[in-house]
Amino acid sequence: LRIPERVQFRYRLDPVDTEWSDAGTRRQAYYTKLRPGNYTFRVIASNDHGVWNETGASFSFRILPAWYQTAWFAVLCGLAIVLIVWMIYRLRLRQVAATLSARFDDRLAERTRLARELHDTFLQTVQSSKMIAEDALREDTDEKRRQQTLEKLSIWLGRAVDEARAAVHSLRGSTTEKNHLSEALQRAVEEHERPASMSVIFSAVGDARDMHPIVRDEIYRIADEAIRNAAAHSRGSRLEIELRYANDLSLRIKDNGQGIDPALLAGGREGHFGLQGMRERASRIRSKLTVVSSAKAGTEVTLVVPGTVVYRYEHPTLFHKLNNTVRRLFHPSGDDDIRPD
Incomplete structure (x- = not known):
């Protein structure tokens, strides 16, 4: 210790370092990005004759974790990720269900409209045609009147064909x-x-x-x-x-x-x-x-x-x-x- 500037140092931080680091005559040690946990800083030195003190000195300390480094924060993040994935999955199921429901409602509405049209037009026309045919089959009907009745029946049946064609036409995928x-x-x-x-x-x-x-x-x-x-x-x-x-x-x-x-x-x-x-x-x-x-x-x-x-x-x-x-x-x-x- 008569010539302090010749003292040599070696240091090691457990459990970060596995071997001694030679500091020479420098009296500072620098560490960055140390994670939370328990550490022991060890130092040995030698005099100007090169004799090392193998016992050295040590200092133990602890770095406390930040709030985002704690175990409970990691658990909360995991739960949040699971919750978000579950919500996205549920939202997607609702969207699919809503889309299918809308399509089914449209089909039902279209079938209802067609049923109304068939009832209001086609079926009534067929019923009228049936009544005209029954009138033509009466025994007391003369030939001229029967001819007129058959002509009327032909007109009504043509109208029924047109109405049926219109109903079928509305079912076609005309603009696909x-x-x-x-x-x-x-x-x-x-x-x-x-x-x-x-x-x-x-x-x-x-x-x-x-x-x-x-x-x-x-x-x-x-x-x-x-x-x-x-x-x-x-x-x-x-x-x-x-x-x-x-x-x-x-x-x-x-x-x-x-x-x-x-x-x-x-x-x-x-x-x-x-x-x-x-x-x-x-x-x-x-x-x-x-x-x-x-x-x-x-x-x-x-x-x-x-x-x-x-x-x-x-x-x-x-x-x-x-x-x-x-x-x-x-x-x-x-x-x-x-x-x-």
Whole structure:
């Protein structure tokens, strides 16, 4: 100890170090990132003649864990992860169940509508045809009257065929192919029987865009019902159909016929579900349905479907997301407007 600057040091920190570290004449030791636990710091030294003190000195200490290093925190993290995974799993199950339920409800609603249509049209027509046939089979019927009855029966059976064809037509997946809504509407015009004097003008404005199949099919069914009503009841000479692709999808069907009675336009015909079905379909796809009718100008049906609902976006932009959110806030269940002029 006569020459302290020649004293050599070695140190070791148990249980971090496995061997002695030579510090030379340096009198400091540095350790970083020590984990919580118990430690023993050992030091040995030698004099200027190189004689080492093998016993040395030691100092024991303990580093307390931080709150995020405790066992209870690790257990809580594990439980939180398990809870989050379970919640995600439950949420996914609810989404799947809601989707299936919505599909089943749509199918049930469609079957109910078809059952009503068959009851109101097809079955009544068949029943009337049966009564006409029974009248023709009466023994006291003369040949001329029987001929007239058979002609009437032929007309009624033809009407029954048309009504059955219309019911089957509504079951077809008419718009399952990609971007063929315009072609499907043109086929609907051709398949519905209309007066020979009625001319049809069809126009599609804008480039066809990829649409969600379910929304596209609802649009088609609304249009099909409007076309069928115009062809069967308007008694007009002109039918205009316009399909417009823009930020929103718009569809306009207009005839120059006799219009719809205001009472029927507001509440619908008792036992019939044409207008009511159109409104329900428009509401399901959060669209705006407008029906304007007058005896002088005919009937005009307009359907406007938000682009964020009908169009497919491969990579939705922030604008589309915000626009969709705003529409859901202000129009949670769609909108329809029916006005008699």
